[in-house]
Amino acid sequence: MLNRSSGVWICVALAIGAVLFALLATNPYYTSLVVWILTNAVLASALRFVLQIGELNIATAAFFGIGAYTAAITAVLFGWPFWLTLVLAPLVAATLSALFGWVTLRAKGPYFLLISFAVTEVIRLIYTQTNAIGGNSGLVGMFPPMAIDAYYPALAVALLAATLFALYGVERSDLGRMFMAIKNNDAIPRSVGLNVVFLKVLCVVIAAAAVGLAGGLHAYANNVIAPADFTYFVAILALAYVKIGGEGHPFGPVLGAAVLTLVGQWVAGISAWENIFYGAVIVATVLAFPGGLVGLATRARSLVIRSGQ
Amino acid sequence: MELFVQLLANTLQIGSVYVLFALGLTLIFGVMKIINFAHGAFYTAAALIVTSVVPFATATLGLPLWAGYLLAAIAAIAVVLCLGALVYSLGFQYVLKDLNGSFILSIGLLLVLNGAYLAIYGGAPRSVPQILPGTISIFGATLTAQRLALVIVAAIVTGGLYLLIERTRLGLALRAVAQDQEAAMLQGMPYRRVALYGFMIGAGLAACAGVLMAPINAVTPVSGDEFLIKAFIIIIIGGLGSVAGAIVGGLFIAVVESVGGYFFDPSTATLAMFILVIVFLLVRPQGILGNAE
Amino acid sequence: MSAAASAPTGGEVLLRAERLERRFGGLTAISDFSFELREGEILGLIGPNGAGKSTTFNLISGFIRPSSGRLVVMGRDVTGASAMTISRLGLVRTFQHNSLLSEMSVIDNILIGTYHHRSGHERRMEKVREVAGMTGLTDHLKAIAGNLPHGLQRMLSIAIALAAEPRILCLDEPLTGLQGAEVGAALDLFEALRTTHGLTILLVEHNMRAVMRACDRVIVLNYGRLLAEGSPEAVSRDEAVIEAYLGRGR
Numbered sequence: 001m002l003n004r005s006s007g008v009w010i011c012v013a014l015a016i017g018a019v020l021f022a023l024l025a026t027n028p029y030y031t032s033l034v035v036w037i038l039t040n041a042v043l044a045s046a047l048r049f050v051l052q053i054g055e056l057n058i059a060t061a062a063f064f065g066i067g068a069y070t071a072a073i074t075a076v077l078f079g080w081p082f083w084l085t086l087v088l089a090p091l092v093a094a095t096l097s098a099l100f101g102w103v104t105l106r107a108k109g110p111y112f113l114l115i116s117f118a119v120t121e122v123i124r125l126i127y128t129q130t131n132a133i134g135g136n137s138g139l140v141g142m143f144p145p146m147a148i149d150a151y152y153p154a155l156a157v158a159l160l161a162a163t164l165f166a167l168y169g170v171e172r173s174d175l176g177r178m179f180m181a182i183k184n185n186d187a188i189p190r191s192v193g194l195n196v197v198f199l200k201v202l203c204v205v206i207a208a209a210a211v212g213l214a215g216g217l218h219a220y221a222n223n224v225i226a227p228a229d230f231t232y233f234v235a236i237l238a239l240a241y242v243k244i245g246g247e248g249h250p251f252g253p254v255l256g257a258a259v260l261t262l263v264g265q266w267v268a269g270i271s272a273w274e275n276i277f278y279g280a281v282i283v284a285t286v287l288a289f290p291g292g293l294v295g296l297a298t299r300a301r302s303l304v305i306r307s308g309q
Numbered sequence: 310m311e312l313f314v315q316l317l318a319n320t321l322q323i324g325s326v327y328v329l330f331a332l333g334l335t336l337i338f339g340v341m342k343i344i345n346f347a348h349g350a351f352y353t354a355a356a357l358i359v360t361s362v363v364p365f366a367t368a369t370l371g372l373p374l375w376a377g378y379l380l381a382a383i384a385a386i387a388v389v390l391c392l393g394a395l396v397y398s399l400g401f402q403y404v405l406k407d408l409n410g411s412f413i414l415s416i417g418l419l420l421v422l423n424g425a426y427l428a429i430y431g432g433a434p435r436s437v438p439q440i441l442p443g444t445i446s447i448f449g450a451t452l453t454a455q456r457l458a459l460v461i462v463a464a465i466v467t468g469g470l471y472l473l474i475e476r477t478r479l480g481l482a483l484r485a486v487a488q489d490q491e492a493a494m495l496q497g498m499p500y501r502r503v504a505l506y507g508f509m510i511g512a513g514l515a516a517c518a519g520v521l522m523a524p525i526n527a528v529t530p531v532s533g534d535e536f537l538i539k540a541f542i543i544i545i546i547g548g549l550g551s552v553a554g555a556i557v558g559g560l561f562i563a564v565v566e567s568v569g570g571y572f573f574d575p576s577t578a579t580l581a582m583f584i585l586v587i588v589f590l591l592v593r594p595q596g597i598l599g600n601a602e
Numbered sequence: 603m604s605a606a607a608s609a610p611t612g613g614e615v616l617l618r619a620e621r622l623e624r625r626f627g628g629l630t631a632i633s634d635f636s637f638e639l640r641e642g643e644i645l646g647l648i649g650p651n652g653a654g655k656s657t658t659f660n661l662i663s664g665f666i667r668p669s670s671g672r673l674v675v676m677g678r679d680v681t682g683a684s685a686m687t688i689s690r691l692g693l694v695r696t697f698q699h700n701s702l703l704s705e706m707s708v709i710d711n712i713l714i715g716t717y718h719h720r721s722g723h724e725r726r727m728e729k730v731r732e733v734a735g736m737t738g739l740t741d742h743l744k745a746i747a748g749n750l751p752h753g754l755q756r757m758l759s760i761a762i763a764l765a766a767e768p769r770i771l772c773l774d775e776p777l778t779g780l781q782g783a784e785v786g787a788a789l790d791l792f793e794a795l796r797t798t799h800g801l802t803i804l805l806v807e808h809n810m811r812a813v814m815r816a817c818d819r820v821i822v823l824n825y826g827r828l829l830a831e832g833s834p835e836a837v838s839r840d841e842a843v844i845e846a847y848l849g850r851g852r
Contacts, residue, residue, distance in 0.1 A: 056409050107590060109408055110344055110549055114541045115590055121538055122583040129576055174717065177706075181714045184703040188711075191663065191697070192766035193689035193718035236416050243413050272427035279420025286414045287403060 008168075011251065015161035023154035031153035035221050037261045038160035042214040043234065044241035044253030045167050046207040051247065052171065053203045054183035055108060058235040059100060059116040062123045063093040063208040065230025067215025069127065072139040072225055077132075082145050086216050093212025094205050101201035120232045127227035138226030142219045156217045163210045168250045170206060179203050240278065244285045246292030255293050314450035316567055322456045324563030325463030329518040330536045331543040331555040332470060333511035339487035339550030340507030343401065343411035347419040348540070349533025350426075351389050351512045355519030356528040357426060358385040360435040378440050382520045386513060393512030397505050405504060406490070419534075426530035434527035459521045466517050467556060470510070474552055483507050487550050542586050613641035615674075616770050616802050617662065617693065622671035624657055631657040632826045635671075639770065644796055644803045646813040646834070649823035650846055655806045656698065658823065659774050662804075663695040664688040676769070690718060694768035698775045698806075701759035704748030708739055711747050711758055715765025729765055736791065737761040753784045760791070771795065772804040777812055785809065789816050814838065822846070 018038065022031050043064060050057040067089040074085040104115045128136045144152040170176055178199055181189045190196050219225050237260075238253075245256020260278075267274045289296055334348050359381040366377030396418060404411040441454040474480035482503045485493040494500050519533065526532070543562050547554025562582060569578030617639035624632040632654045639645050649655055660666040662673060664685035673681045676691045689695075703711045712733055716726040734740045737757040742750060747758055756776055763771055773792075777785050789812055795801040807813050813820060814834040822830040822837060824846040830837050837843055 051409070056412065103587065104590070110338065110342075111545065111590070113344065113408070113412065114545050114549075115587070117538070118542060118545070118583050118586055122580065122587075125576060125580050125583070129580065174713075174723075177710055177713060178717065180706060181703050181710070184705050185700055187665070187697060187700065188703055188762060189714055190665070190685040191689060191695055192715040192762060193686055193694075194714070195686050239413050239416070272424045275420045275424030275427065277424075279417045279422075279424060282417030283400060283414060283421065286410055286417065287400060290410070 007251070011165075015158075015165070018161060019154050019158045022157040023151065032221060033261070033265065035153050035156045035160070035217070037258050038157050038164075039214050039218055039221075040238070040241060040257035040261050041254040042160050042163050042167075042210055043238040044245070044257045045164055045250070046211045046214075047235060047238045048242045048247060048250075048253050049167050049171070049207040049210070050204055051242070052176065052179040052183060053200050055105075055116075055200075055204075056113045056239070057116050057204060057207065058113065058232050059097070059119045060207065060211055060238060061230055061232055061234035062116075062120040063097055064211040064215040064218070064234060065123060065127070065225075065227075066096055066208075067093045067212030068219040068225045068230070069133065069139070069215075070212070071216035071219040072142050073133060075142050075219075076139050082220075086213070086220075089216025089219075090209040090212035093215065094209040097205050097208030098201060100208075101204040105197060105200045105204065117232055120230075120235065124227045124230055127230075134226075136227060138224065138229075139219075140224045142223055142225075144220050152220065156221055159217060160214060163213055164254060167206070167210055171250060175199075175202070240282050242292075244281060244292050246294030246296075248291055249294040252292050252294040259293065311449035314448040316571060318447070318450055318452045318456075319567035319571075320560065320563045321460045322452070323566055324560040325460045325467075326518050326522055327536065327539060327543055327563055328467055328556050328559035329463055329514050329521075331540040331547070331559050332467065332552060333514035334540050335544045335547065335550055335552065335555040336483070336514070337508055337511040338544065339552075340483055341401065341411070341504050342406040342490075343404065343408065344415070344541075345401075345511070346412060346415040346537070347396070347422060348415075348511070348515055349531075349535075349537045350419055350422040351393065351515035352519040352522075352533030352536065353426060353528070353530060354392060354422070355385040355389050355516035356523040356532055357430055357435070357530070358388055359520055359523035360437055360528050361430075363437050374438060374440060378437070378524070385520050386516045389512050389516035389519075390509050393509045394505065396512075397508045401508065402501060402504070405501075423530055423534075430530060432530060434529050436527045437524045440524050455524060459525065462521060463517075466514070470514065471552065473510075479503075479506060539582075542582060545586055546589055613643065615639070616641050616676060617804070618672075618674040619658075619662060620672040620674070622658070622661055622673065623669050624661055624666065625669045630826055632661065632668075635823070635826070635828055637821050637828065637831070639802060639804055641802050642796060642800065643818045644792060644805060644816055646817035646820040647804060647806045647823065648808075648810070648813055648820060648837075649829070653823040654826040655823055656774070657826070659695060659772060659806060662688075663693065663772060665695075689766060689768075692767075692769035693772065694763045694766045694770070695772040696759045696763050696774055696776060698778065701774075702747045702755060702762065704746075706747060707743070708734070708745050708747055708750070708758060709743045712739075712761050712765045715762045719767055729767075733761045733764045736764065736794075738787070752779050753781065756780060756784075756788070764795075768801065770802045770804065772806075774806050775808060776805070777807055777809045785812055792816055810838075 018034055022034050025031050043060060047057065047060045050060070070092040071085045071089045074080040074088055075082070100119060104112060104119070107115060127133060127138070133139060143149070148155060178189060178194060182196055182199060186196050241256035241260055242253045243256070244260060245254065246252030267277050285292060291298070330348070330352065333351070334345060337343065337345050337348070359378070362381035362384050363377045366372045366380050367374055372380065400414050400418065401411060404414055439455060441458055443454045444451050445454055445457055474483060482493070482498050483506070485496065485498060486500060486503050490500060515533070539562060543558040544555055546561060547558030565582050565585065566578050569581050615638050620636050622632055622635045623630070635658065647655055647658065657666070661668050664680065664683055664687065667682050671681070672679065675688055675693050678691060680688050680691065703714065709730055712730045713726055716729045720726045720729055731740070734743060737760055739754060739757060739761055742754060747755065750758060756779070760773065760776060777788055780788060792803055792805070793816070796803060805813065805817060817834055820832065820834050820837045821828060822843050829846055830840045830843050
């Protein structure tokens with residue numbers, strides 16, 4: 001993939017393009033589609049972020065829901081101001097994820113995966129059982145303030161893109177190096193005095209804050225949320241974006257989310273075949289192109305370079 | 310007393326299906342170190358096949374109901390075993406011991422299979438006529454003959470599996486591979502073949518559960534998936550890869566569900582179950598009968 | 603106890619194990635094991651395969667907890683403390699297997715060692731260059747650790763530990779698989795670490811000639827118990843030690 005800094009500049013240009021598109025496009029279908037793509041990109045990138053420490057965190061879906069419910073509850077039930085609710089969404093998600101991580105990260109691998117799965121279902125069940133927050137039917141009426149209503153898609157896209165860059169920044173930092181070391185061989189960081197448990201919790205918390213914000217933005221973008229929007233399947237789809245886009249590169253999940261969300265618009269509504277299509281794409285990717293689209297592009301590029309010589 | 314027996318009967322009914330389902334899942338994990346998210350699809354396939362073979366056998370072939378059901382059971386298990394072998398050799402054998410890779414592969418498979426069931430059978434619930442009509446009364450508690458038969462057959466299958474694991478050469482190989490794959494390979498165990506058999510046995514157990522449940526619950530293309538989440542909880546409690554743990558865990562979850570469901574409501578029982586699991590993990594992350602690493 | 607027979611060289615006691623015991627299920631891997639490590643010495647820990655050397659290493663570095671007994675590092679009771687705590691007190695270990703971050707570059711490997719006590723990228727890189735220079739890795743900084751030749755991988759695992767600025771360095775079979783000249787270089791490094799950097803070293807090693815050459819004092823484990831203790835010469839003449847090694851057919 002090109003060299004690193006030019007890659008980042010291309011992504012900045014893409015992000016600015018997306019914001020401008022959300023600002024200028026007049027068809028609400030297209031603007032909400034852009035918001036939805038970026039939301040999925042954040043979900044997928046957050047899932048991949050925790051994969052840095054080697055864990056598959058299905059509860060990514062739960063923290064997305066917690067962000068959405070936090071914004072919705074504080075906005076609709078408490079009537080708190082828009083900006084405050086948007087700040088609270090990632091904060092509450094991060095706080096709860098710290099508790100979650102502290103409890104569950106004693107386990108790893110299959111156990112962590114299954115527990116994160118169970119936690120996601122518990123939280124969804126709690127929504128359905130709590131009448132104060134609408135039970136099964138959820139909450140309605142999260143609207144951005146009138147003054148910014150017209151710009152809301154652009155605002156959401158800008159915040160989501162900033163979140164993606166923030167996740168990338170952490171991955172490139174010392175912290176990212178420590179996460180990678182934990183995945184590679186956690187005995188080494190432990191042996192040189194690093195607090196591995198704390199670092200793992202921190203990794204989960206950062207990812208939860210990212211999806212928490214995405215959840216809050218989603219609540220306002222959609223105006224209505226329900227427990228069924230936050231099943232474990234949200235994380236499963238995010239994992240599909242990661243795998244299809246390419247797990248090895250930070251841009252992979254973004255690409256995967258964009259491609260599959262767009263394709264999903266096209267196949268949606270042909271019921272049985274939608275499932276078969278998604279499933280077949282996932283199976284084919286895992287078996288034939290483990291590097292995903294980014295891996296494929298890298299391979300194609302090296303082929304071109306070699307034949308050009 | 311009457312209440313106690315009734316709750317016990319409920320527990321055994323629910324528990325026997327959970328045990329069969331979770332046993333397959335835990336066996337596959339033990340041997341291949343993968344979490345098969347598509348396990349429910351084996352259950353569903355078997356149940357759907359029963360719903361289409363029984364009417365065919367009784368109406369077209371003119372067999373009596375019990376014979377039609379027996380034929381359907383054999384057909385269903387045979388088809389699922391083939392499906393298991395196919396899925397293993399086309400997919401899972403390439404991702405053995407790759408937890409994340411195999412997980413996403415199994416999700417892809419689940420989508421394909423569920424989509425295929427939906428395309429073939431449509432979404433409407435399908436049912437089979439009662440095979441064993443009538444009720445039986447024990448200590449004042451009543452249960453249908455059909456459910457009693459379910460418990461008995463499930464117990465026999467579970468016992469058979471236990472004997473297979475403990476007494477046969479294949480069982481020895483399965484245990485050896487589950488415990489330490491590399492050592493087992495050094496001893497000359499053909500790992501890939503053992504893994505294939507383990508996978509097929511797991512699929513077969515899910516098929517048994519599907520066959521047994523088809524006459525009791527209506528079948529939809531996603532029937533099996535309802536058991537998946539509970540089966541995950543069961544194998545966490547029992548210890549991943551532990552056969553005895555899956556049995557104990559399955560019965561435990563059934564107790565929580567039937568007793569909790571009686572005194573409270575079913576969702577509260579489910580919630581209690583999840584919370585129990587989380588508390589459980591705090592105390593004993595490796596499960597009841599799992600070994601610490 | 604044979605411990606009374608030997609009089610360790612002077613210097614403050616940096617590590618003291620008192621009657622350590624560790625059971626795994628019904629199996630007792632280590633029992634009634636006491637020893638001291640004094641500042642500035644190179645102490646050898648030897649014993650036949652399965653004698654409990656690795657368990658001892660895991661116990662003193664906090665990777666596993668003792669079933670009973672007491673462990674004192676730098677004058678602090680660290681019985682049951684975490685690996686992180688013990689490492690931050692200055693006792694850093696290496697590993698016999700999986701001793702490095704195989705998918706990461708040499709720089710990243712060594713950097714990981716610097717995080718808990720150095721801040722600022724430049725100061726960390728200073729340490730990386732210093733340690734890489736000592737271990738002969740200067741020309742391989744960009745290489746992926748898993749692709750290094752075996753000898754350099756062994757050196758890298760020591761470099762990671764050194765980057766954590768230990769006072770006690772515990773080396774778990776650091777010479778395994780090294781070629782002739784590499785063994786000599788490694789032993790020179792250990793001596794230099796002791797004399798110029800003031801490190802105290804605990805060395806688990808199979809290579810007896812290297813142990814005899816490098817160590818001031820040797821303790822011998824057999825069946826999880828202390829079998830002998832003393833100077834390399836005395837230990838190598840000890841009847842019980844010879845019996846333990848020959849009796850196992852190794």
